[in-house]
Amino acid sequence: DADVTQTPRNRITKTGKRIMLECSQTKGHDRMYWYRQDPGLGLQLIYYSFDVKDINKGEISDGYSVSRQAQAKFSLSLESAIPNQTALYFCATSEDKDTQYFGPGTRLTVL
Amino acid sequence: RKEVEQDPGPFNVPEGATVAFNCTYSNSASQSFFWYRQDCRKEPKLLMSVYSSGNEDGRFTAQLNRASQYISLLIRDSKLSDSATYLCVVMGNQGGKLIFGQGTELSVKP
Numbered sequence: 289d290a291d292v293t294q295t296p297r298n299r300i301t302k303t304g305k306r307i308m309l310e311c312s313q314t315k316g317h318d319r320m321y322w323y324r325q326d327p328g329l330g331l332q333l334i335y336y337s338f339d340v341k342d343i344n345k346g347e348i349s350d351g352y353s354v355s356r357q358a359q360a361k362f363s364l365s366l367e368s369a370i371p372n373q374t375a376l377y378f379c380a381t382s383e384d385k386d387t388q389y390f391g392p393g394t395r396l397t398v399l
Numbered sequence: 400r401k402e403v404e405q406d407p408g409p410f411n412v413p414e415g416a417t418v419a420f421n422c423t424y425s426n427s428a429s430q431s432f433f434w435y436r437q438d439c440r441k442e443p444k445l446l447m448s449v450y451s452s453g454n455e456d457g458r459f460t461a462q463l464n465r466a467s468q469y470i471s472l473l474i475r476d477s478k479l480s481d482s483a484t485y486l487c488v489v490m491g492n493q494g495g496k497l498i499f500g501q502g503t504e505l506s507v508k509p
Contacts, residue, residue, distance in 0.1 A: 323499075328407065330486065330499035331443070346496070378442055385431065385490065388497060390442035 291315045292391035294379050300397045307366040309394050311379030317389075319382045320362040322346075322354060324375040325393075331378065337362055369398040402426060405487050405500035413508055416477045420503045422470045422487030429498075431490035432463055434472050436483045437502065443486055446472075477507045 292313045301307055311320065318339045323331040323346075333346030335354040343354060351373060355363045366373055374397050380388040405422045412418050424432075432449035447454065449461040449470050460473040470487055487500035 328501060330403065330501040331497075332499075333496060336496065376440060387433075387445045387448075390444070392442050393440070395440075 292379060292381055292389055294377075294391040294394050296394060297392065298395045300399065301369055302399050303368075303370055305369050305398075307369050307396065309364045309366075309377055309379075309396070311362045311364070311391055313360055313379075313381045313389075313391075315381055315383070315389060316359070317381040317383045318359060319384070320356065321380040321382075321388065322352075322362065322364045323378045323380065324348070324373075325378065326375050334364065334377075366396075366398075369396075371398045374398045401500075402491075402498045403487055403489050403500040405503045407501055407503060409504040409506050411506045411508060412477055414477055414479060416507075417473065417475045418477055418505065419474075420472045420485055420487075420505075422472075422500055422503075424468050424470070424487075424489045424498075426489070426491055426498075427465075427468060429489045429491055432461075432470050433488040433490075433497075434459075434461055434470075435486040435488055435499075437486055438483050443499075446485070474505075477505075479507050479509065481505060482507045 321336040322334040337356045353365045377394045379391040382388045434446040435443040436446045437443040453462040458475045484502040486502045489498045
């Protein structure tokens, strides 16, 4: 079984809808991250959490919110989706300042 | 200026060729450096960390030049399976946050 899972894997939604992307990990890591990737661009950090009580904004947090429900779960929400949020979204985990392990990604399309 | 810059490529090389990628970073206080590999629209996976003394893992060699703020990856004897996008990644001085380059696409042809 995969150590880092994301649901859904693909989602098509309409402008203005609220969307939640979920991430779960079995690696026992305290640190979790959400990134988005657009064609021709590197991964951009949206939010990150170093433990259950810690939430931090990344480079591009506007239009997004997160919830760290438990050590193993970190959800990303788009409160009112817009077309330029169409992207590939990755969740990642790490133990301290170590290697980050990525989930398989969620492909989101906002029409 | 982007914090981490890479030539996006694509680099098209024949099997068996040696190919090198460079990457520059802007924050001189950056602490850690990595190369990740990403297959077409799949998740990035760590290829290797980059140490000041340089390091080698089989056909892959990574080097860091702190004075010039660049990182390199050398792939010898390229295989078809090496075809992927290679991401240069830098950890800043704020601990734990990775900054990704846009990636360099490599295509190895028979």
